[in-house]
Amino acid sequence: MSEIGIALISVGLAFDLFGCIGLVRLPDIYNRLQAATKCVTLGTCMILIGVPFYTGLNAIGVKALICAVFILLTSPTGAHALARGSHRSGVPLWEGSVGDKYKEDKEGGVVEEGA
Amino acid sequence: MKVFVTYLAAFVVWLLLTWSLDPQEVLAGLAVSALATYLTRDLLVELPPSKPFHPKRYLWFLYYIPVFFWHMLRANLDVAYRVLHPEVPIRPGIVKVRTNLKRDISKTMLANSITLTPGTLTVDVVGDFLYVHWINVRTDDPEEQTRIIVRRFERILKEVFE
Numbered sequence: 001m002s003e004i005g006i007a008l009i010s011v012g013l014a015f016d017l018f019g020c021i022g023l024v025r026l027p028d029i030y031n032r033l034q035a036a037t038k039c040v041t042l043g044t045c046m047i048l049i050g051v052p053f054y055t056g057l058n059a060i061g062v063k064a065l066i067c068a069v070f071i072l073l074t075s076p077t078g079a080h081a082l083a084r085g086s087h088r089s090g091v092p093l094w095e096g097s098v099g100d101k102y103k104e105d106k107e108g109g110v111v112e113e114g115a
Numbered sequence: 116m117k118v119f120v121t122y123l124a125a126f127v128v129w130l131l132l133t134w135s136l137d138p139q140e141v142l143a144g145l146a147v148s149a150l151a152t153y154l155t156r157d158l159l160v161e162l163p164p165s166k167p168f169h170p171k172r173y174l175w176f177l178y179y180i181p182v183f184f185w186h187m188l189r190a191n192l193d194v195a196y197r198v199l200h201p202e203v204p205i206r207p208g209i210v211k212v213r214t215n216l217k218r219d220i221s222k223t224m225l226a227n228s229i230t231l232t233p234g235t236l237t238v239d240v241v242g243d244f245l246y247v248h249w250i251n252v253r254t255d256d257p258e259e260q261t262r263i264i265v266r267r268f269e270r271i272l273k274e275v276f277e
Contacts, residue, residue, distance in 0.1 A: 015191050022198035030248045031207055034236050035198060038190045041231060059134040066131055076230035076237075077223075083238045083248060098208040098255075102238055102246040105211065 001053050008050030015043030028094035029086050037079040044071055122152040175274040182271065186232040193233045197250065208252045209238060212245050212261040214269060221276035228268045235264055 022035025048068040052061025093100055125148035133140045197205060216222050226237040226245060234250040247264055254260060 015195070018191070018195040018198060022194055025198050025203055026205070027203075028207075030209075030236060030238070031205060031250055034234065034248070034250050035194050037230055037236065038187070038194050042187055042191045062131050062134050066128065072231075073227070076227040079230055080226060080237050080239075083236055087238055093209070094207060098206055098252050100209045101211040102209045105241075105246075 001056075005050040005052075005054030008053060009047050012043045012046030012048075012050060015039045015046065017043075019043060029091055030083055030093060033079050033083055037075055041071060041075045044068075118152060118156055121156060122148055125151045172275050175271055179268075179271045179275060182267075183228060183231075186228075186267070190231060190233040194250075204251075206251050207249065209246055209248050210252065210260045210264075211257065212247055212265050213243055213257075214245060214265055215243075216269060216272060216277065218276055221272045224272055224276065225265070225268055228272075229264060232268075 016039065019035050019039030022039060023032050026032045026035055045068045048064040048071070051064035055061045087102060126144055129144035129148055130136075130141075133144065197203060214222065214225060216225055222240055222245075226240055229235050229237050229245070229247060236248040236250075238246045238248050240246075245265070249260075249264070252260075253263065
């Protein structure tokens with residue numbers, strides 16, 4: 001059983017690493033958030049799911065599983081808040097971007113500014 | 116009913132966190148769950164308007180979990196490919212898609228699912244519209260965009276929450 005745990009933790013670490021590389025290589029905050037949220041959520045969840053395989057289903061393992069559920073719920077919400085906050089405080093998209101409907105709608109008054 | 120569900124959820128989380136059936140722990144848990152329920156009674160649980168405990172909802176939810184994890188795994192391989200590729204092949208932009216979901220909880224779940232699946236990140240939800248940052252905009256047609264981004268989860272979430 002502990003081998004499965006170690007395998008899950010290793011793969012999780014690899015995904016966390018990809019997330020960090022993405023954070024460095026991608027051009028603007030929105031793209032970076034994409035890498036950070038997706039990879040870090042799955043990576044960290046895999047690490048936490050690996051823990052009960054390693055320790056057995058005891059107090060530690062169950063706490064790790066609950067943490068995995070919380071991260072799964074809160075991490076995208078946090079990313080959502082960061083992206084929305086950045087856009088509303090005027091952080092521009094990368095110049096290679098192909099369009100920004102959100103900005104158009106803010107200027108067109110469909111979305112209330114500063115709400 | 117709503118309060119009871121909240122209380123039960125709080126108590127189960129407490130039992131899982133302490134992982135012991137010692138009477139002292141259970142007694143403390145009953146008290147703490149009561150406090151937590153009192154504080155969050157209007158926030159935490161919002162039951163669907165009709166048939167909240169119909170088994171079909173839970174079966175759809177069980178179906179949703181593997182679908183979600185499959186897309187999440189794909190999302191991660193996709194990001195890994197993009198960040199490891201020497202040229203960083205991205206074509207980002209913010210698109211606007213429409214959802215048919217009505218309740219807050221289903222929109223939240225939809226937004227979270229979109230954020231964790233390939234190449235998309237929800238930036239804002241305004242009424243029926245979601246503003247989604249897409250790392251690789253494949254098409255400029257709004258209908259097609261909606262189909263790609265929203266439809267794969269919308270149907271399942273409709274069955275679970277609405």
